[in-house]
Amino acid sequence: MSITVVTPSIPPRGEHGGILERALASVKAQTTRPKEVIVEFDEFRSGAPATRQRGLDRVKTEWTAFLDDDDEFRPEHLEVLRAAAQDAEADYVYSWYDVEGGQDPMPQFFGLPWDNAQPHQTTITILVRTSLAQEVGFGGEPEPDPNGGGIVVSGEDYRFTLGCMELGAKILHVPQRTWIWHHHGANTSGLPYRW
Numbered sequence: 001m002s003i004t005v006v007t008p009s010i011p012p013r014g015e016h017g018g019i020l021e022r023a024l025a026s027v028k029a030q031t032t033r034p035k036e037v038i039v040e041f042d043e044f045r046s047g048a049p050a051t052r053q054r055g056l057d058r059v060k061t062e063w064t065a066f067l068d069d070d071d072e073f074r075p076e077h078l079e080v081l082r083a084a085a086q087d088a089e090a091d092y093v094y095s096w097y098d099v100e101g102g103q104d105p106m107p108q109f110f111g112l113p114w115d116n117a118q119p120h121q122t123t124i125t126i127l128v129r130t131s132l133a134q135e136v137g138f139g140g141e142p143e144p145d146p147n148g149g150g151i152v153v154s155g156e157d158y159r160f161t162l163g164c165m166e167l168g169a170k171i172l173h174v175p176q177r178t179w180i181w182h183h184h185g186a187n188t189s190g191l192p193y194r195w
Contacts, residue, residue, distance in 0.1 A: 004035060008042060008068060009042065011041050038055045049138035052138050056133055066128075081174060092132065092169045096174075116171075135167060137160075
């Protein structure tokens with residue numbers, strides 16, 4: 001099971017603050033090493049979805065794991081997700097996180113099995129079949145809340161997840177905290193006073 005890690009990065013933040021180095025060090029420390037790591041820089045401020053897509057377009061392995069430059073994997077992250085994907089024959093696997101510098105914006109979803117009838121917000125720190133990810137991609141417009149809340153769900157992670165679900169992907173939640181979600185001055189997720 002070959003894995004590529006795709007990391008979108010904003011050059012000034014990643015190069016000068018040590019943030020990207022921290023993310024890449026966490027990939028290097030994995031108990032299951034990826035075959036390749038692709039860092040895609042957002043040179044023209046095209047945004048995370050477009051930058052992530054450019055990285056995804058370059059992936060040649062069977063599986064893709066995403067890691068934003070300001071977050072980090074715990075050493076067992078890829079091992080846990082890979083084993084879960086193999087055991088359950090899943091197409092898309094996500095775990096949970098610990099938050100540093102903010103609070104968990106979605107604590108109510110930790111440990112809940114994925115339910116296609118009631119999809120919920122997830123993050124993009126996932127392991128997914130590359131062919132599925134490339135078919136869904138990171139384009140498109142925000143979608144209305146499927147639970148009837150009337151609000152627009154703006155996260156590209158959620159739109160991506162819904163796209164995978166619509167294509168019949170088997171989505172699996174692993175109720176373990178295998179990565180760290182860092183909040184800082186540029187984040188809004190996990191910092192409700194900025195919403």
